[in-house]
Amino acid sequence: MNADIPQLKRIACKLRISVIDMIREAGSGHPGGSLSIADIMAVLYFHAMRINPVNPDWPDRDRFILSKGHAAPILYAALAERGFFPAAALGTLRKKGSILQGHPDMTKTPGVDISTGCLGEGLSAGIGVAISAGIDGRDFNTFVIIGDGEVQEGQVWEAAMYAGSKKLSNLIAIVDDNGCMCDDHIDDILPMPAMGDKWQSFGWKVIEVDGHNIADLIRAIDQSKTFTGGPVLIQAKCIKGKGVSFMENQPNWHGQVMKEDEYQKAIAELKGA
Amino acid sequence: MKLMHTREAFGEVLVELGEESNNIVVLEADISTSTKTEYFAKRFPNRFFNTGIAEQNEMGIAAGLAVTGKIPFVSTYSVFASMRACEQVRTSIAYPRLNVKIAVSHGGLTAASDGATHQGIECLGIMRTIPNMTVIMPADAIAVKKAVRAAIVYEGPVYLQFTRDALPVIYNDDFDFTIGKANTLRKGNDITIIALGDMVSRALEAAEKLKTVGIEARVIDMHTIKPIDREIIIRAAEETKGIVTVEDQNIINGLGSAVAEVIVESKLVPMERVGIKDTFAESGRYEELLNKYGLSIPDIVNAAERVLERKTNTD
Numbered sequence: 001m002n003a004d005i006p007q008l009k010r011i012a013c014k015l016r017i018s019v020i021d022m023i024r025e026a027g028s029g030h031p032g033g034s035l036s037i038a039d040i041m042a043v044l045y046f047h048a049m050r051i052n053p054v055n056p057d058w059p060d061r062d063r064f065i066l067s068k069g070h071a072a073p074i075l076y077a078a079l080a081e082r083g084f085f086p087a088a089a090l091g092t093l094r095k096k097g098s099i100l101q102g103h104p105d106m107t108k109t110p111g112v113d114i115s116t117g118c119l120g121e122g123l124s125a126g127i128g129v130a131i132s133a134g135i136d137g138r139d140f141n142t143f144v145i146i147g148d149g150e151v152q153e154g155q156v157w158e159a160a161m162y163a164g165s166k167k168l169s170n171l172i173a174i175v176d177d178n179g180c181m182c183d184d185h186i187d188d189i190l191p192m193p194a195m196g197d198k199w200q201s202f203g204w205k206v207i208e209v210d211g212h213n214i215a216d217l218i219r220a221i222d223q224s225k226t227f228t229g230g231p232v233l234i235q236a237k238c239i240k241g242k243g244v245s246f247m248e249n250q251p252n253w254h255g256q257v258m259k260e261d262e263y264q265k266a267i268a269e270l271k272g273a
Numbered sequence: 274m275k276l277m278h279t280r281e282a283f284g285e286v287l288v289e290l291g292e293e294s295n296n297i298v299v300l301e302a303d304i305s306t307s308t309k310t311e312y313f314a315k316r317f318p319n320r321f322f323n324t325g326i327a328e329q330n331e332m333g334i335a336a337g338l339a340v341t342g343k344i345p346f347v348s349t350y351s352v353f354a355s356m357r358a359c360e361q362v363r364t365s366i367a368y369p370r371l372n373v374k375i376a377v378s379h380g381g382l383t384a385a386s387d388g389a390t391h392q393g394i395e396c397l398g399i400m401r402t403i404p405n406m407t408v409i410m411p412a413d414a415i416a417v418k419k420a421v422r423a424a425i426v427y428e429g430p431v432y433l434q435f436t437r438d439a440l441p442v443i444y445n446d447d448f449d450f451t452i453g454k455a456n457t458l459r460k461g462n463d464i465t466i467i468a469l470g471d472m473v474s475r476a477l478e479a480a481e482k483l484k485t486v487g488i489e490a491r492v493i494d495m496h497t498i499k500p501i502d503r504e505i506i507i508r509a510a511e512e513t514k515g516i517v518t519v520e521d522q523n524i525i526n527g528l529g530s531a532v533a534e535v536i537v538e539s540k541l542v543p544m545e546r547v548g549i550k551d552t553f554a555e556s557g558r559y560e561e562l563l564n565k566y567g568l569s570i571p572d573i574v575n576a577a578e579r580v581l582e583r584k585t586n587t588d
Contacts, residue, residue, distance in 0.1 A: 059341075106340070106369050114340060115369040118360055124330045125365060128337020128345075131322065135298075135343070155361070158330035 003047045008214045011081065012042035016243045017270045018077035018090060024263045026094040029102070031266075032240040032253040034074035036178045036211070037145060040236055043217045044143060045078040048225065053083035056110045062140045063129050065114045067122020068147035068176065069103040070255070076100050076109070084111035120153025122146065123173055127163050130171040141225055144173045149181035152190055157202075163231045164203025171231040172224045173204075176211065178240035180251040199233040211236030243270055274441035274474065277414035280378045283435055284309025286418040287346060290425060291317045297425075299346045300335055302328050308348045308378045328353045332361035332375075339371040344425060350379040351393030351434050355400055366430050367405045373431075374424050380410060380434035381471060381521035382554055382562045389553040393434070397469075398526030400432040401499040407452060408499040410434040412473035413442050416496060419450035427452055434470065438559050441474040443494075455502040461489035464577050465509035468519040469495045469528055472547075472568065476519050479573035490577060498531050506535045515543035515580035521568055524548035543583035545576035 016038045023029035045051070049062040066075050073093065080087045085099065092098035099108045103117025114125045126144040133140055150156065163171050175195070179186050186192065196206040205227055209220040217236070224232035240254070241247025244266040258266065290297045291313055298320045305311040305323065314321040324331040328349050335345040347354065354362065354377045366373045377393075384391035400408045409431060411420040417435060424431040431452075443458065450456075458473070459480050468476035473494045480490040491513055493505060509516055516536065518529040529546030536544055549566050563569060 114336070115364070118364045120329075121333050121361060121365050124333020124361075125337040125340070127330070128334040128339070129341050130337070131334065132338050132341035132343055135320070136341070155327075155329040155333065158324070158327035159333065162324055162327065162330055162334070 003218050005214050008042045008046055011046050012039045012214070013243070013270060013273055015042060015074060015077040015081060017267065018080070019073040020244070020263065020266045020270065022073045022076065022090050022093045024258055025091050028094060028257060029073055030070040030255045031244070031258070032180065032247055032250070033068060033071040033147060033176065033178070035242045035244060035247065036238045036240045037071060037176050038074055038242065039212045039214055040145065040174060040176070040217060041074050041078045043214060043221055045082050047218060048221045049143065050140060051082070053111070056084055060138055060140050063113045063126070063142040065122040065126050065142065065144040066104055066116055067144050068119065068150050069116035072100070072102065072104050075104060075112070079109070079111040085109070119147065119150040120155040123156055123159040123163070126171055126173070127159055127168060130163070130168045133170055141170050141172055144171070146173055146175050148175055148177045148179065148192065148195070149186055151175060151192055151195065160199060160202045160204065167203065167230040169228045169230050172221070172234065173231065174234040174236055176238050177235050178238040180240040180249065180254065182251065182254040184251050196233070196235050204231050204233040205229060206233045206235060208235045208237065211238035212242055243273060245269060274443070276439040277442050278439045279411065279414050279417045279435040280307070280309045280437070282414035282417040283376060283421060284312040286421045287313040288316050290421070291320065294344070296342060296344050297346065298322065298338055298343045299348060300324060300331050302326055302331050302349045302353065304349065310348045328358040329361045332358045333365050335373045336365040336371050339373045345373050347373060347375045349377055350384070350391060351377040351396040352379070352391060354432070355393065355396035359399060363403050367403045370405045370429050372428055374433065375431070376421065376433040376435070378435045379437045381436065382549070382566065383437040383471060383559055385438070385559040385562050386556050388556040392554055394521065394523045394549050394554070396434060397498055397520070397522050397528070398530070401531065402526065405430055406499065407431045407497065409452065409497050410470035411496050412470060412494050413440050413444055415442060415444040415446060416450060420496065423450050423452050436471050438471070440471050443474055443477065450496070453497045453500045453502055455496065455505045456494045457491060457505070458494055459490065459492035461491040462513055463489045464515055464517065464580055465491040465493060465513045466517045466519060466573065466577065467493045467495050467506070467509070467528065467532055469498060470521070472519040472521055475568065475570060475573060479570050479577065482570060482574050483577055488577065488581070495528060495532070498528055501531050501535060503535050503539070506532055507539045510536060510540040510542045514584040517545050517547060517573060517576045517580055519547040519568070519573055521563065522548055524550055543580045543587070545580050547573050547576050
């Protein structure tokens with residue numbers, strides 16, 4: 001499929017605006033890590049993934065797992081924009097009775113393939129889905145987005161070891177490598193030196209990419225879909241809070257609440273982009 | 274009584290089920306020779322996944338298999354399923370109510386000589402606290418096979434706990450195992466003893482001892498601790514003078530607690546809980562440990578006599 005890069009850029013910007021609006025309306029949520037992966041989500045949902053919003057349970061669809069489940073707003077923005085549910089639902093995020101929980105709930109939200117939220121768990125579920133595809137002879141891919149702070153969880157490495165050793169080439173993990181956690185920058189809390197080398201040593205093909213360059217993301221993700229030698233780890237260099245100047249690379253915007261003037265400034269910047 | 278291994282029965286029934294359905298898959302964390310999933314591994318190598326010593330990943334993989342229509346059995350020891358991987362069980366499996374069967378060995382004190390690290394005395398209590406989870410501990414090898422089959426028919430997460438040691442066979446092949454429906458194994462109207470798992474045969478022995486002093490005990494196998502059979506407990510409270518519960522689990526949040534929850538919300542009767550008194554045990558032979566940690570036949574008999582005494586005092 002030929003990608004319309006300007007169009008994907010517009011979509012990414014629209015998703016970012018949705019995120020800011022949703023979190024403001026909800027009164028809580030995680031803007032930094034949502035904005036960080038907006039470009040990746042635009043490429044996945046509007047270019048790379050084989051999905052059908054009319055039939056969200058289609059057995060042959062590509063699967064998506066947001067292991068860093070606190071970035072739920074960007075997932076909901078993408079699903080609504082892609083037509084999995086009406087955009088009006090976005091205003092109900094985190095509210096009682098909503099289909100949009102604070103962290104993704106597969107039983108409530110059309111298009112959510114796995115419930116996530118407690119960090120470290122998504123890749124393991126992705127392995128189960130990928131194994132199942134192999135047993136059933138289905139050719140779909142499973143994408144898992146993991147936070148770079150999340151990679152500190154031991155379970156991620158249990159999963160990395162397993163998927164690599166089993167050569168699960170229908171499994172693609174994307175690390176949102178933005179260098180920030182909740183309390184501080186990763187290097188000031190618990191550094192993860194040579195992360196790519198670690199994955200590679202466990203049998204993963206590692207592709208490093210600028211997580212905000214649509215053309216590069218398309219190349220990396222398209223390549224990962226057809227790679228047959230084992231699982232692929234796309235190490236996407238991202239900026240936490242990307243697109244809102246005062247949030248960029250600021251760990252405190254992991255889950256901070258916006259004041260009204262901050263909201264106005266964020267929206268103005270995104271709309272002017 | 275004839276002894277049979279519950280984990281052998283589990284290994285055998287898994288193979289039977291594997292023959293019956295291609296959807297059955299098994300995950301193991303490096304102890305298949307002990308849990309007896311090795312039989313399934315040999316027969317169906319393509320549906321057997323040994324995750325290595327990584328129980329958290331094991332639970333997560335099971336979740337992924339379940340959302341794509343497989344019926345995964347997760348095998349490990351009870352302590353690792355309920356504690357090492359507790360949060361994975363809760364969030365990845367129970368929260369979305371996935372059709373995963375967590376089937377574990379070495380429940381209660383049966384990991385005896387391995388010592389306190391491997392004795393799963395908290396497991397049933399932990400598991401029953403998790404919403405959506407069904408929690409079962411069968412009383413013998415025959416019941417294991419029936420429980421596993423019932424768990425497959427049931428759609429949703431189930432925790433099944435087996436024992437390291439062989440248990441006396443108390444059931445015939447023709448009994449009915451229904452999740453959430455306890456079985457009355459002995460009739461009696463003086464007192465009710467409710468037990469589960471490896472303690473059921475002990476409860477029956479204690480009932481015979483009580484008979485020698487003229488006390489007829491009803492004995493109930495509460496194989497499903499959640500959802501618990503409220504009806505049979507309330508009937509016992511109405512028809513007998515009181516209740517004794519017996520479990521080789523910590524006294525907090527296990528069978529005794531579950532039965533007491535029903536009693537305080539329905540008909541108050543004197544009740545005593547026989548269990549491990551909020552302590553870690555130690556290495557030793559299984560029988561020795563049961564006796565040392567308050568689960569001997571006389572312990573059960575004494576508890577029954579205390580209940581009857583309390584009943585007399587309140588009448």
